Every structure is written in structure tokens, then in C-alpha cells.
Amino acid sequence: MILRRDILIAAFAVALAAVIALGCIGTDEEKITTLRIGYQPSTHQVAAMVAMEEGWWLEELKPFGIVKVEAFEFPSGPPEMQAMLGGHLDVAYVGAAPPITAISQGLDAKIVAGVNTNGSNLMVRPEVGYDGPHSLKQLTLGTFPPGSIQDTVLKKWLKDNGISPEEIDIKSMGPGDAVTAISAKRIDCCFLPTPAPSIIELAGTGRSVVASGEMWPDHACCALVVSGKLIRNQPELVDEIIRIHIKANQFINENPERAAEIYSAKTGQDLAMVKHSIEHWDGGWISDPHMTIPSTMEFARINYELGYTGGRLLTEDDLFDTSFYDRVTR
Incomplete structure (x- = not known):
């Protein structure tokens, strides 16, 4: 009996290896050609919409193998992170707090850039x-x-x-x-x-x-989160995603009225109201993840105390990978 079981296990391993070699089962080394981006209908995350409207996502990612970009809207961060946990998103514009809970639940992803503060x-x-x-x-x-x-x-x-x-x-x-x-x-x-x-x-x-x-003065709000699979398999693509994100934030800060028009057209919300919001909010659009680390780590402590992370206090290494931003800006 033991011999037969060993033979069956060996045969199964050979068959599995053959299937993977034929491409019938996906591996972590596969490179994506469709980039799936999550975002929310908030002016905090207008950078995602600006880059889409200006055509930057698709045009500037083509040299890295991307032939299609899909954008998915979520009402708030927790359901967006559930979608990422389910493998349905590669990149997410999301509050810096929801990834903490999701990563504690096994999400393979990192915060790679800032998006905004306050707001x-x-x-x-x-x-x-x-x-x-x-x-x-x-x-x-x-x-x-x-x-x-x-x-x-x-x-x-x-x-x-x-x-x-x-x-x-x-x-x-x-x-x-x-x-x-x-x-x-x-x-x-x-x-x-x-x-x-x-x-x-x-x-x-x-x-x-x-x-x-x-x-909470100057607290981190939204962040740019990228899947671990993309980080490991297509680091040059992640570099370019961050370059586009930085360019979009620069565009917003230099052209707030145009950003308001793009946001209004994308969401169907009244343009005068959107302009009022951008003129009167207490936030700011940023890209540097280092600016968000202190308050994000405080989020991690608070969420641990609230019982959101299953008794696990996450560390900076659990949540952040700043190497891409550092390389791009250097």
C-alpha cells in the first residue's frame, strides 16, 4: 500500500508539472497585460481619473506589456480591499487604513506611494x-x-x-x-x-x-497600493505606475480647475460643487510615501487596539515598499 501511494504521489507531481509547463495553471511568474485599477468617487483620488482621462495609463504602460486598463469604482476602502484580496485588482487608490486590515488577513500587497492628506x-x-x-x-x-x-x-x-x-x-x-x-x-x-x-x-x-x-493634523489619507505579484514580477511596470501617479498629482496641483472638470465628467457630479470642494477642503495631494508612514503606523496601532487586525500589530515592513518611489524620484 505504501509503495502504491508513493507511486501515485510521484505520478501526480509529474502530471502537475506538465500542466504548469503547458500554461494551463497560472504561476506567480506570469506577467499581466491588463491592468486593473480600483478607486473611489472622491476628489482625494482624482489622480487616478486624470491619468485615465489624459490617456497616460494605457499609452505610457504599453512599452511594459499593458494592452488594456480597466478601472473599477468602489464606495469605500474596505470593499475595495476585499476585491484585491480576491485577486480582482492589481493597483488600488484607497485609504491608508483599509490595507492594514486586508494585509493582516493575508493580502499580498504594499503601499508604494502617497495620494493625499486630510480631506x-x-x-x-x-x-x-x-x-x-x-x-x-x-x-x-x-x-x-x-x-x-x-x-x-x-x-x-x-x-x-x-x-x-x-x-x-x-x-x-x-x-x-x-x-x-x-x-x-x-x-x-x-x-x-x-x-x-x-x-x-x-x-x-x-x-x-x-x-x-x-x-488629527496632517494625517495620511489615501495611498497607492500595488499587488505583491506585480512588485515581484514586473518591477519596471511598478516604476512607471508611480511616475504616472506623480505626474497626475503635479497636474492636479497646477491645474485644479481642469482636475475638477475631469472629476465632474467622470462621476456625473455637479461641476460647481466639485470646484467648491477643491477650493475649500483642508487636504493636499501628495505622492511621497515617506510623508504618510508616521500616521499610517498610528492607524495600524489603533486598528490593532480596535480588534480589526486579528491580534496582529503590523510593522512598517508589512505595509510599505518605498523602494520604487525612491528609485523613480532619485
């Missing part, structure tokens, strides 16, 4: 009184799901002010649902990234009482 606002209905964070107790507040930037920044700010998040009825919502809910008076307040605060403010359904940069 969210706590909005309260006009008739609801607000006199500091303690006045939020017993209110209903809509924000992005657990593990998102907004969830993490909000809960840190509450704890810093001696308030338990359990003292507030926090409901997980995407931006569209939260904007609708505060307008319909189903929630008292919401904490959302731009441009949602401008949508609410211009509609007269809420007012901004505190910006995220006041809650």
Missing part, C-alpha cells in the same frame, strides 16, 4: 446642536465601514476626547447613502471625505463643524 469633514444637520465632540453622544452618525480612514480617524478623535465610540450610534455607510440619509434626517451627522461635505453644505442639509485635519 474629511464632520457634517451636522442645521437643527442639531453641536458644542464639541461630547455633544455627539446619543446621536446617530453615518461614516465609512470599520477599518476605513474615516472610521479610524473618528474613533481616535473620540477617544482622545474621552468619549467611547459606543456612546454614539455609528452606522456604516458609503458616501451616497450618507448624503441621502442626512438629507432625509435619518441620521444626525456624518463624517465623510470630499466632495460629500460640499454636496451637503450646498444643499443646506448640514454644516461642517470640524475638519479631519483639525482632528
